[in-house]
Amino acid sequence: MTTRLRCESCTHELNELDTATGCPKCGGLLSLENDTPADRNGALRATFDQRLTPVAAKGVGDIVRSGVWRFRELVLPSIADQDIVTQWEGNTPMLHRARVADWAGISEVWLKHEGHNPTGSFKDRGMTVAVSNARRIGARAVSCASTGNTSASLAAYAALAEIPAIVFVPEGQIALGKLAQTLAYGARTLMVRGDFDACLRLAREASEKLGVYLVNSINPFRIAGQTTIVLDLLQQRGWKAPDWIVVSAGNLGNTAAFGVALRQARQLGLIDSSPRLAAVQAEGAAPFAQSFRSGFAKRETVHAETVATAIKIGDPASYERGVRAIRENDGVVLDVPDAEILEAKAVIDASGVGCEPASAASLAGVRRLARDGTIGKGESVVAVLTGHILKDPGILIDFHKDAKERMANPPIEIDATTEAVARVIESTGRGPRQ
């Protein structure tokens, strides 16, 4: 099995072991091109399905229990087992909650919860592949710029691979849980006085000059891993595609990966019908949505502002790939105000599912698309939740202490007496559940 790196702009080809994360000829983005697997259609589906059954054996059996490496023929077939750095990422649940469906106005809305990954976000799916490749090529160190989740994931996988990691995060703009994880897993953490876009510029420059392997989502191995979000959800649905897949969008790595996954799934006959794709941005960080509105006539950039710090990005690196994904999948791009993101999040949280703010943009987007009739009432939708509720505890506490928020559930301070408890129960008009 062989794999090549190919420039998406000028088609220049590189060996898969090349450390470049951009085309050396034209600066374009690189993508991974694997040999087509021997099996297609039902036979390929059967290969993937059979790996879902528990395997007692160690070794190979363990690797394909990962929700990424289960699809290894489509991800990176050329890598040797001993180079794979995995902690059984993926295999995330797909959940349905009546309360969430009511709020969105679509009865068949499913939540694909990527917050159930080992470090609490979808980033682990790309990181297992990028760090495995780092091990394979003998990288002396790995690095990334991040709004927090990529850095947490890289820190964990680099620790697992025993490769030093260095991360660039925007000072004062990353959620507490993510910063805490990044420090705890042991990455060298540089707090850059600037925004994410400045961090990415710096990370790209520094890694080129200092020979450090960059694993931001411009890295094609990251994209290959993230395609498995779609493969996994299609498999969970018995390879029956939903009408829509909806995802929040910042740097556009995921949007791009979803485009690649759907192209592969169609070409290999894994699915008979294809879903439409919707990418949702925060109103104050919506360069991609702006470009979409002009039919992608111009690549827009903005100075980003939003409570959803994960997607606070003004100049998305995977722009061209994102455009291709939207065009190929009859897609739409929209933006939603912060207030709707927080309301969607409160509904998801109160349903017992929970997610971080950026994740909830997807559900806020579903409601908008349902209201304007783009998504039909009877259509099926999978909204991807990209990160775990505990990623951003600060925003949760602020929300629930805010008396103006309709769904706020503020903590109540009491004396340590049963009378005080009784008063609370009476004043809320309902006793504890039997």
Ligand code: F0G
């Ligand atoms: N949701 C969450 C929770 C994220 O962390 C990110 C990106 C996105 C959505 C957007 O995904 O960039 O592929 O369009 N977080 C990156 C990071 C930028 O550094 O953790 P995208």
